[in-house]
Amino acid sequence: MTDKPVLTLRDLSIEFPTPTGVVQAVKNLDLTIQKGRRVGFIGESGSGKTTTALAVMQMLAEPGRIAGGTIDLAGIDVLSLTEEEMRQTRLSRIAYIPQGAMNSLNPVMRIEPQMWDGIIAHEGNMDRAELKRRSDEALISVGLPVHTADLYPHELSGGMKQRVCIAMGIILNPDLIIADEPTSALDVVTQRQVMQTLKDIQKKIGSGLILIGHDMGLMAQSVDELAVLKDGELVEHGTVQQILEAPKHPYTKDLISSVPLVGGDSFLNPDRAAAAPARDSKEPLLRFENVRKNYGAVTALHPMSFTLQGDTPQIISIVGQSGSGKSTMGSIMLGFNPPSEGRVLFEGQDIQAMSQGQSLEFRKNVQAVFQDPYACFNPFYRVNHALKFPFKKFGLAESEAHTQRAMEDACAAVGLDPDLVLQRYPHQLSGGQRQRLIVARALMLSPKLLIADEPVSMVDASLRASILANIYDLKDKYGISILYITHDLATAYHVSDYVMVLFKGHVVEAGPPKEVIGAPQHPYTQLLIDSIPWPDLHRSWGDGRQDWDPAKKEAEAAKAGAVYRGDVQGFDLAKAATLG
């Protein structure tokens, strides 16, 4: 069977009966995967990519069912297998690497017995020495030290857990590996390492690989062929080269253009510039005075001082990996989290020592967009509650009709149809629509400062650019200053006037984005930029180069001093003497 395709899908249809009729999740899908090929399934959430993968495993969630077509796995007709035969086939022939590795491992078992489970279930009992040899071999092959076997899942980092899942998947040398967004919960640096591991191991055992994802950049760097799915239909299929260089379907074009490139064309049109709202205070809008935050013995944020004047609207980006202290900064600015040392001044007032009236004024002027659009709406109310309530609370509403008009205008400004969304409950809207509503909310209140904490990291890739453009408009058209907190350097490059790169609570590089991100000087910034996958085939991203060593770079970064790359008018960052 060396030359037979690993997986052949013929005319596959999958449907879900629901109260309002039968929903066709996958429609007449035809696809062949050759041995040793890596195929990417790309599409938005709900496009049927995971459903297809689960159908191959015969693990469709109730009440989904395969309505027609065949699935042929290296000569086996999967649909005719009995439950027991299917159980034998899973893992030994098809391995599934799930999205959230952190939830896929049993927290009360050590890694080793969890790896043995699969072997014993398929090949019967064997002696411990043999089991140990095989599990150690699998761990080594994914680049983990052998002693990992004796650890519990909570003792491992996210990247290590994902690698353990890969090791479990390949322990029986399957014909086909299905990886369902294996890196979506990981940092960019870890993402690159894990993808490299996955590609290496796939090459070694020569199996087919299905990589499910929505990030065109990651796909371009990781797979040979791409299958673009939209609403359950395969709209385009071809080699990565074909698809990137000459996409045929408009949806594919959208997907490719939605990935912002460092140095590429901007997706924004920065021609307009609005003046900042007139301010009656001479004091700077926001000022950090030696702000430090400790969580127990850990310092999340080292003393930092800066002044944001706020007379001209600006976007200041704060960039870093998770754990760099960037979200801590955000919650300190909003006053949710008191600093351990130092003061945060809003127009000269310490935000931790405000009277009730001042506090309301502060809330009115400092608003936020959070990461998770799903959690931001109270499930009990229609979504207009979230827009109406603060509008009235801050005394902006003149009448019921005025409120309604303001809501409709704000919705229209962010590209939503007010008649369609305002009367809905949150669960009836998509993540992208909800995040736009939150932007619309900020727009209605027209604050002086908006803190946007990873506003697009949880929405579909194809929508990211347009939501960022909405946020950018807030500065451009409405004169709102924005603090943009993100891990995504490419978007920061385009939207910001000033960038600060945070590493373990220190600012390591700061300056205008063209310099900091376009030509990074600090080793940490370089590491981050190297890790971003983007759709450029000639970039050696995950090709198994051995000279790319993030640990070394990080060690270098810890030693190197901060690099300051020039200033912009209206924002003044106090320079730290040396790194502690």
Add this chain to the structure above:
Amino acid sequence: MTSQDNVPLTRAQIRQAKRIKRFDNPWMNPKLIWGAGLLLGIIFLGIIGRFIWDLDLVFTGSSPLKLPPLGFENLRGQSGVIDHPIGTDGGGRDLLALIIVGAPNTLFVGLLASFIGMSIGIFLGFSAGFLGGRTDDVIRVGADVMITIPPLLILVVFQSAFGDVTLTMMALLIAGFVWQSPTRLIRAQVLSMKQSGYVQMAQLSGASTGHIMFREMMPNLVPYLFGSFIASVTTSIVTAVGLEVLGLGPQRIPTLGRTIYEAINAGALIQNLWWWWGIPTLLLAVIFIGLLLINLGLDEVSNPRLRKLS
């Protein structure tokens, strides 16, 4: 998964779609409906009974002694009469009248005790979860300590010291032992909700603490509150009946527990007067099954993972 085709459905599919539709509206839960039906039946019995039956028959000596229900004979060979359709007890009281007055009384004690207990629980749970710090410590430790004390022990001492108590008094005493678990439950929910996006959004909107508690959090707590309420009604009734069967309940007011106490006391078991203790026990069983069904139903409402397409 947005497109839908209007393929004609087979009959099996229509049936399944109907099932799913029921599944869509969680409150149309058969367990919930049956449970509520049983309890409403008891209340209905109490209300209708007051209009169509002579309630003076609850007094001692108002009827012949130890008559069996209609269609049965007692040991003396007397058969049941239409005037006392489910028999009379050893003190000459009509059992139907006893039940019409007693069953709602038992339910009333449970509901009142639970209502008071829940109110305390909501107040303390919100205070602990919201204020945190020292207040939280005091409330949490207090609730933990109270959970370890067996309520019956304390209540037996109380009731025997008080002598005769009213129904309300008994409900108040029991309420002192049913606020702990709602307190803990609500505290845990409030703690997790406090971190949620929409509460932060409300804070950003300048909402007051009161608004956040009662307008943002409370509506989402309703299924939990209901579930907890029903669970504590069950506990309260068990406790109340336990005391009454020991003869420690209200002395002059008929309740189901008191009727059982008197039956046992008068040797109804050896005299084969099964209707005397059997009928109140049956009614208690109906109440408990009703409460259990409501609780199971509410569980499925608030926890969609338990819902199945069956």
